[in-house]
Structure formats: C-alpha cells, structure tokens
Amino acid sequence: MSDSTNNASFDFKFYEWEKKYKDKTFLKQPFGDTWEEYTWGEVGQQARKLATGLKSLGLRENAHIGLISKNCREWIIADLAIMMAGYISVPFFPTLTSKEINTLLNFGDVDLLFAGKVEDWQEQKNGVPEGLPIIAFPHYKGCSKIDEGHQWHAFINQFEPLEHPHQPKLSDTWTIIFTSGTTGNPKGVVLDYNANQKTSELNYEENPFNIDFKGQNDFFSYLPLNHIAERVVVEFAAYRFGGTISFAESLDTFAQNLQDAQPTVFFAVPRIWTKFQMGILAKLPQEKLDKVLRIPILSWIIKRKLKKALGLGRARSIVSGAAPMLDTQRSWFRSIGIDIFNGYGMTENCAVSTLLNDKVTNKPGSVGIAQPLVELKIDPESSEILMRGPFVMKGYYKQPELTDEVLKDGWLHTGDQGHIDEDGYLFITGRVKDLFKTSKGKYIEPLILESYFADITDFEQICVVGLGLPQPLCLGVLSEVGLAKSNEALETELSKRLEKVNQEVPGYKRIATMIIVKEPWTVENGLTTPTLKIKRNQVDKKYEKNYKAWHDHKASVLFED
Numbered sequence: 001m002s003d004s005t006n007n008a009s010f011d012f013k014f015y016e017w018e019k020k021y022k023d024k025t026f027l028k029q030p031f032g033d034t035w036e037e038y039t040w041g042e043v044g045q046q047a048r049k050l051a052t053g054l055k056s057l058g059l060r061e062n063a064h065i066g067l068i069s070k071n072c073r074e075w076i077i078a079d080l081a082i083m084m085a086g087y088i089s090v091p092f093f094p095t096l097t098s099k100e101i102n103t104l105l106n107f108g109d110v111d112l113l114f115a116g117k118v119e120d121w122q123e124q125k126n127g128v129p130e131g132l133p134i135i136a137f138p139h140y141k142g143c144s145k146i147d148e149g150h151q152w153h154a155f156i157n158q159f160e161p162l163e164h165p166h167q168p169k170l171s172d173t174w175t176i177i178f179t180s181g182t183t184g185n186p187k188g189v190v191l192d193y194n195a196n197q198k199t200s201e202l203n204y205e206e207n208p209f210n211i212d213f214k215g216q217n218d219f220f221s222y223l224p225l226n227h228i229a230e231r232v233v234v235e236f237a238a239y240r241f242g243g244t245i246s247f248a249e250s251l252d253t254f255a256q257n258l259q260d261a262q263p264t265v266f267f268a269v270p271r272i273w274t275k276f277q278m279g280i281l282a283k284l285p286q287e288k289l290d291k292v293l294r295i296p297i298l299s300w301i302i303k304r305k306l307k308k309a310l311g312l313g314r315a316r317s318i319v320s321g322a323a324p325m326l327d328t329q330r331s332w333f334r335s336i337g338i339d340i341f342n343g344y345g346m347t348e349n350c351a352v353s354t355l356l357n358d359k360v361t362n363k364p365g366s367v368g369i370a371q372p373l374v375e376l377k378i379d380p381e382s383s384e385i386l387m388r389g390p391f392v393m394k395g396y397y398k399q400p401e402l403t404d405e406v407l408k409d410g411w412l413h414t415g416d417q418g419h420i421d422e423d424g425y426l427f428i429t430g431r432v433k434d435l436f437k438t439s440k441g442k443y444i445e446p447l448i449l450e451s452y453f454a455d456i457t458d459f460e461q462i463c464v465v466g467l468g469l470p471q472p473l474c475l476g477v478l479s480e481v482g483l484a485k486s487n488e489a490l491e492t493e494l495s496k497r498l499e500k501v502n503q504e505v506p507g508y509k510r511i512a513t514m515i516i517v518k519e520p521w522t523v524e525n526g527l528t529t530p531t532l533k534i535k536r537n538q539v540d541k542k543y544e545k546n547y548k549a550w551h552d553h554k555a556s557v558l559f560e561d
Contacts, residue, residue, distance in 0.1 A: 007169065008169065008170045009167045009168065009169060009170070010167070010168045010169070010170055010172075010174075010193040010196070010197055011197060012083070012239070013239055013240045013241075014044075014080065014239040015044075015165075017040050017215065017239070017242045018040050018041060018043075018044035020040075020215075020242075021039075021040045021041075021215060021242060022039065022040055022041035022044075023039050023040075023041060024039055024040055024215075025037045025038070025039055025244050026038055026039055026040040026042075026043050026238075026244060026245065027043055027073040027076060027077075027244070027245055027247075028244055028245070028246040028247070028261070029072060029073045029247055029249075030246070030247065030248070030249040030253065030257050030260070031141075031249065032249075035246070035260070038073055043073075043076070043077055043080070044080075044161075045161050046077050046156060047077045047080035047081045047084060048081075048084060048161035048162040048163075048165070049156045049157070049159045049160065049161050049162070050077060050078065050080075050081035050155075050156050050159075051080075051081040051082075051084035051085040051162040051165065052085075052159040052160055052161065052162045053081075053150075053155055053156060053158065053159045054081060054082070054085040054087065054112070055085050055162070056159065057112065057133060059087065059111050059112060060111060061086075062086070062087065062088055062173070063087045063088070063111040063112065064087070064088050064090045064108055064109050064110045064111050064176065065078075065082045065087045065088065065089055065090060065110070065111065065112050065113075065114065066090045066091070066092060066105060066108070066110040066112065066113040066114065067079065067089060067090070067091040067092065067113075067114045067116075067225075067226065068091075068092045068093075068094055068096065068101070068113065068114070068115050068116070068118060068124070069094055069114065069115065069116030069117045069118060069137055070094045070116070070117040070118065070143075070224075071117075071221045071222060071223075071224070071225045071230075071247050071248070072116060072117050072137065072140065072247055073247065074114075074116055074117075074137040074138065074152060075114075075116065075117075075137075075225050076225075076235065076245065078114045078135075078137075079091075079225075079235070083165070083166070083168070083174075084162055084165035084166060085162070085165075085166060086166030086168070087111075088173050088174070088175060088176060089174070089175045089176075090104075090108045090110055090175070090176045090177075090178075090188075091175070091177065091225065091226030092104060092178065092226055093224055093226060093530040094117065094118045094119075094224065094530075095119075095523050095524070095530055096124065096127075097123065097124070097127070098123050098124050098125070098126040098127030098128075099127060100127070101124055101127035101128065102126075102127035102128070102129070103127075104178055104186065105127070105128065105129060105132065106129065107188070107397075107398065108176060108178070108188060108397065110132070111132075111133070112132070112133040112134070112135065113128060113132055113133070113134050113135075113149075114134075114135050114136075114137065115128075115134055115135070115136055115137065115146050115148075115149070116136065116137030116140075116146070117137060117140045117143050118143060118144055118146075119142075119143055119144060120144060121144030121145075121146050122144060125146075125148060128148075133149060133150070134146075134148050134149025134150065135149055135150045135152065135155055136148065136149050136150065136151055136152060137152050138151075138152050138153065142250055168193050169193065170192065170193050170194035170197060171192055171193070171194060172192060172193050173190055173191070173192055173193075173394070174191050174192055174193045174195070174196050175190075175191050175231075176188045176189065176190050176191075176397050177189045177191065177226060177227075177228055177347050178226075179347050187396045187397075187399065187402065188396055188397030188398070188399070189228075189347045189348055189393045189396065189397075190393055190394040190395055190396070190397050191228075191350060191393050191394065192394055194390060195349075195350045195390060195391045195392070195393070196232075196236065196350065198350075198352075198373060198389075198390045198391055199232050199236070199350055199351075199352060199391065200236075200240050201372070201373070202352065202371055202372055202373075203237070203240075203241070206371075206372065208317070208341060208355050209233070209237070209265050209316075209317040209319065209341075210264075210265070210316035210317040211237065211241045211265070211317075212241070212243075212264070213241055214242070215241065215242025215243055216242075216243065216264075217237070217238065217241055217242060217243030217244070217264050217265060218243055218244050218246065218261065218262070218263045218264045218265070218314070219234045219237065219238050219243060219244065219245045219246070219263055219264075219265055220234075220245075220246050220247075220248070220257075220258055220261045220263040220266060220311070221234045221235070221245050221246070221247050221248075222247070222248040222254060222257075222258075223267070223268070223269065224530050227347075227530070228345075228346075228347045228350060228351045229267060229321050229343075229345070229351040230267070232350060232351050232352075233265070233267045233319065233321075233351070234265075234267065237265070243264075246260075246261035246263065255311070258310070258311030259308075259309065259310070259311040260311075261311060262308075262311055262312075262313050262314045262315075263311070263312075263314070263315060264314055264315060264316045264317070265315065265316065265317050265319075266311075266312055266315050266317070266318050266319070267319045267320075267321065268318075268319070268320055269320065269321065269532050269533075270320060270325045270326070270329070270532075271460075271461075271528075271532035272532070273320060273325065273329060273333065273340070274329070274460055274461075274479070275460070276310055277329065277332060277333070277457070278457065278460060278479040278480045278481055279480065280306060280336075281457050281480075281481050282480040282481055282484065286457065289302075289336075293335060293336070302336070303336050303337030304337075306336050306337070306338075307336075307337060307338060310338075312338060317341065318338060318339065318340050318341065319340065319341040319342075319343055320340050320341065320342050320343065321342075321343040321344070321345065321351065325340070325342050326451055326454040326455075327364040327365050328451075328454050328455040329454065329455075330342060332455075341355055341356065342355070342356040342366075342367055342368060343355050343356075343367070343368070344367035344368065344426065344428065346414060347393075348392065348393045348406070348412055348414075349387055349389065349391045349392050349393070349412055349414075350391040350392075350393075352371055352374060352389065352391040353367075353370065353371065353374055353376070353387055353414075353426075354367050354368035354369055354370055354371060354374070354376070354426050355368045355369075355371055356368030356369075356425075363421075363423075363425045365427055365451075366421075366425040366426060366427050367426050367427070367428055368425065368426065369423075369424045369425055369426070370424065370426070373389045373390055373391070374387060374388070374389040374391070375387070375388040375389060376388075376420060376426060377411075377420075378418065378419055378420055379413075382417070382432060383417045383418065383419065383429070384413055384414065384415065384416070384417055384432055385414045385416045385417065385418045385426065385428070386411040386412065386413055386414065387411065387412045387414055388410050388411050388412065392407070392410075392412050393407075393412075395407065415431055415432050415433065416428050416430070416431055416432070417429045417430050417431065417432055417435075417445070428447070429445055429447060429448055430445040430446060430447040430448060431447070434446055434447065434536055436465075436466065436467040437467065437468075438466060438467075438468070438469055438470060438471065438472065438508065439468050439469060439470050440470060440508055442508040442509075444464065444466065444472050444508075444509060446463070446464035446465070446472075446536070449464045449472065449474070449505070449509060449511070450462050450463070450464050450474075452501045452504070452505070453474065453476075453497065453501070456494075456497060457479060457481045457482070458476075458478060458479060458481055458482030458485065458490060458493070458494070459476040459477065459478065459479055459482060460477050460478065460479035460480075460482075460520070461476065461477040461520070461521050461534065462474060462475065462476045462477075463475045463476075463521075463534050463536060463539050464511070465536070465539065465540060465543070465544075465547065466512075466547065466551070467540065467544075469512070469547055469548070469551050470512070470551065471508070471510055471511065471512035471551065472509065472510075472511055472512065473511065473512055473513050473514075473515060473547060473550055473551060474498075474511045474513075474514045474515070475515050475517055475539065475543065476514065476515070476516055476517065477516075477517055477519075477520050477521055478490075478516060482516075487559060490516065490557070491555075491557045494514055494516075494556075494557045495556050495557050498511055498514050498556050498557065499556070512550075512551045513550050513551060513553055513555070513556060513557070513558055514556065514557045514558070515543075515546075515550050515557075515558045515559075515560060516557070516558070516559050516560065517543070517560045518559075518560045521534060521539065526538050527539055527542065546560075
C-alpha cells in the first residue's frame with residue numbers, strides 16, 4: 001500500500017447525507033403492519049451519542065466491538081457508533097451457540113458486545129466471558145429479552161452527541177469478519193478501510209447496481225448484516241449514495257415485508273431464488289405458466305404481477321451472489337421478466353471479483369468478467385482461481401501461517417476451481433476441497449454433477465456425495481412442488497432423469513442412487529451456513545453411515561427411512 005494511501009482518510013459519505021437529508025427517512029423497521037421510521041438526522045444523533053458512550057467506557061485504543069443480532073435499525077446505529085468512536089467492528093452470525101460465541105469472543109479479543117435480536121440468548125449468554133461489557137438492543141417480539149448489561153435507550157440518553165467523529169486512515173482496520181465456515185472453523189478476515197472505499201469506485205465507474213447518486217434508493221436488509229455482501233451492497237451503499245434501508249421483521253413476515261418495501265436494489269443468495277421459484281410454481285404450474293407466457297398481453301400482465309408480488313416491482317437492479325447460481329435458474333427468471341446479475345466474490349476480497357449481466361452477454365454458466373481493478377488467473381496445476389486487487393484482505397486474524405497459504409505474492413488463492421474462456425469470462429467448476437475420490441480412484445466434482453439436476457423443480461436442495469464409494473450418490477430435499485406429488489410419481493420421474501443423466505456423463509461419474517431425505521438442510525440443524533450454503537462435510541457426517549447400503553440398493557430412487 002502506498003504512502004498516500006496510508007495517510008489518506010476514509011471518505012465517509014454518511015456525514016454528508018446526515019446534514020443534507022436530516023429530515024428524510026433512512027431506516028424503516030417493521031412491527032406487524034406498522035413501519036417505524038428514523039430519519040438520517042435521528043440516526044446520526046443516536047449514533048453520535050452512542051459513540052460518546054462507548055468512549056466513556058475506557059476501552060483500549062482500536063478496541064474490538066462485537067455485534068450479535070439479526071438485522072435491525074440498532075445494528076446499523078451500533079456499527080456507525082463503532083466507526084465514529086474509532087473502534088473495530090467484529091460482527092457475528094446471530095445463530096451461534098454459546099460454545100461458538102465463547103470461542104470467537106476470546107479468539108477475536110472482543111472488548112465489548114452489542115447483543116440484540118437473537119432467539120436463544122438464555123443459551124448463548126453462557127458463552128459470554130464474565131465481566132465482558134454488554135450493550136443490549138431493545139427487545140423485539142419473538143426474540144429473547146436481554147436483561148444483562150447496559151440497556152440501549154437508557155445508555156444512549158446519558159450522553160451528548162460526539163461532535164468530532166474519528167477519521168480513520170485508509171490503511172486502518174475497518175472490520176474483522178468471521179467466515180461462516182463451510183469447510184472448517186471460522187476464520188477472522190481482516191479488512192481495511194481502503195478495501196471498503198474501493199468498492200464505491202465500482203459504482204461510480206460502471207454503476208452495475210443502477211444506483212441513483214442523488215439518494216433515491218431503497219434497500220432491503222435481511223441477509224445477515226455480518227456477511228460481507230450485505231454490508232457492501234446494502235449498508236455501505238446506503239451510506240454512500242443515500243436512500244432508505246428497510247428490514248425484515250422475521251422469517252414468517254419476510255415475503256410481506258419485501259412486498260411492502262419494494263426495493264430498488266435487491267440482493268439474494270441462490271437458495272432464496274429457489275424458494276421464490278418453487279413458491280410461484282406451487283401456485284402456477286410450469287405447463288400453465290408456459291401457456292400464459294406465450295400470449296403477449298397476458299405475458300406482460302403476469303410478469304408485472306409476479307414482480308410486484310415478489311416485492312421487485314420497483315427494482316432497478318437484482319443481484320445473486322454468495323454461491324453459484326445455475327444458468328437454468330437465471331433463464332427461468334428471465335422468462336418471467338426478472339433479469340438477475342450473477343456476482344462472484346468472497347469475504348476475503350470484500351465480495352468483489354466478477355459480475356455477469358445476462359442482458360448484455362450470453363455466457364451460460366459463467367459468473368462474468370473481472371470487475372475494474374481486479375486481476376484473475378487460473379493455477380495451471382490445480383485449476384484454482386487466483387485473484388488480485390485492492391479489495392483483498394490484510395490477512396486472517398492471528399493466523400499468519402494460514403494467511404501465507406492463501407495470500408502469495410499479492411494473489412488471493414480463492415479455494416474455488418474454474419477456467420477463464422477466450423473472452424475473459426470466468427466459469428466456476430467447484431471447490432478444491434469439495435473434490436472427493438471414489439474407491440475407483442477417480443475424482444468427482446460435485447458442483448458439476450449437481451448442475452445436471454438443477455432444473456428439477458421437485459428439489460429445493462441437492463448434494464452429490466460418495467467419498468470412497470464405487471460410484472457417487474445424489475441426496476435431495478423436496479421442494480413444495482415435490483412434496484405435493486406421490487412417492488410413486490416422484491420415483492418414476494426421477495428414475496427417468498437419473499437414467500438420462502447417467503447416459504450423458506462418463507462411467508465413473510454415473511450416480512448410483514438418488515436419495516430423497518426426510519429433513520430439510522437448515523442453519524438450525526447445522527447443515528447450511530447462515531447464508532444458506534450447504535455444509536458438505538456436515539451432510540457427510542449426518543448420512544455417511546447409510547452411504548454403502550444406499551449405493552448397493554437395487555432401486556435407483558430411494559426415500560430415507
């Protein structure tokens with residue numbers, strides 16, 4: 001990093017909007033049918049008072065401030081206050097267990113914890129070290145009441161607003177984000193303010209998200225705010241370019257809250273798009289939908305209705321990220337008038353690598369071309385994707401050996417495998433660590449095999465497994481569409497598909513058996529991350545005792561007992 005970058009200050013646009021749009025709505029929090037609104041001025045005053053309060057507690061310089069809560073207005077205000085006071089945010093997934101919390105609070109050297117909208121504080125608080133200061137958010141219906149520590153309003157109202165907030169240098173640490181750990185223990189990704197600021201340049205240069213630079217933007221925040229994409233695409237985009245952030249009250253009210261908010265920018269992970277798709281098909285089967293879409297006037301009406309019903313009636317930009325989105329699914333949404341940007345990035349590079357706009361380029365299966373300031377190349381031996389640019393992390397917190405493994409000569413070794421075509425478009429073929437070897441000594445790339453089943457609307461989730469077996473297996477969780485069918489119908493349809501797929505792939509890749517499992521894979525049962533990516537190692541742990549029997553069974557489609 002150059003000396004000029006070391007000495008330059010972070011350009012925090014929030015302060016401009018705080019003055020310019022003092023009386024305009026910034027944060028919108030739902031409570032049943034009511035939306036409570038905070039203006040930019042009110043948010044600024046609360047954050048400034050809270051910053052004064054934090055500074056009164058005698059914390060060390062560059063103190064690490066933890067945040068554990070579902071998305072809500074207090075999360076944003078707390079994060080603002082942490083920056084204003086000159087501290088470093090260390091946000092956590094709100095679903096952590098007490099054991100996980102204890103590990104991360106200690107390993108992350110956390111000096112104070114904001115605790116808020118969580119569902120099992122009685123268990124979680126057992127992981128908070130004795131004596132660690134806590135500031136509790138106001139109580140939300142359906143969530144735990146937190147009596148420990150300083151109470152939000154009582155604490156804030158003791159203090160005067162901080163007049164001169166801290167001005168961080170670009171080289172200063174902004175945040176430490178612990179990854180969701182699909183392949184092992186979470187790692188603390190250290191990101192500086194320079195990486196954060198460089199993300200804004202992407203919008204000014206190409207404006208892929210169709211941001212209105214005069215502040216007419218509406219964001220919807222529901223993916224965990226401690227996830228890098230949510231912070232960059234929603235939180236910091238709002239700080240930089242103005243507008244409003246609306247929140248989801250709960251999982252049960254998510255659809256209604258999104259419909260009410262009608263955001264101009266909407267970001268989702270592939271699992272959310274799958275749920276949207278299955279919800280539509282459960283009410284309007286594919287055959288009927290195809291007929292309607294063939295009639296011009298009806299097609300226009302139904303597309304408009306579907307977009308509005310999903311909450312995307314005003315969306316100028318619709319984005320998928322955090323995990324690969326299959327081309328068949330993007331094509332399906334395009335058929336109903338919803339064009340989805342497909343992005344590729346990770347916590348370690350501030351969620352910045354590539355973007356693909358299907359309106360502009362038809363590259364089935366690609367995640368796009370390198371974004372400005374990004375360099376990409378493929379390791380010739382392992383096919384691993386390597387990335388370089390100003391968005392890359394400083395390293396993993398307190399893990400220099402691991403940092404050296406991942407960062408080599410300025411290149412981030414992503415852990416993803418892929419290839420780049422002659423036009424510079426990147427295609428992801430899997431994770432290096434997801435590869436497994438059959439007993440025949442052949443390597444299986446599960447992501448590629450799973451893509452053959454991606455258009456089956458009977459499934460909401462699929463996972464190809466089979467380490468040490470002669471042939472791989474395919475596990476599947478039924479969708480609403482699949483659940484509505486009889487076992488006999490499913491067995492007939494899936495057997496035909498399996499036979500078709502097995503004719504298209506080399507012999508060693510042929511799926512021995514397709515198994516329909518009983519239990520959905522969720523965050524709660526530990527089989528997905530909080531951003532809904534499947535934890536393959538945990539799926540193996542849960543089902544591997546059955547693998548051999550399933551593999552050897554004569555039937556091609558089985559239902560878990």
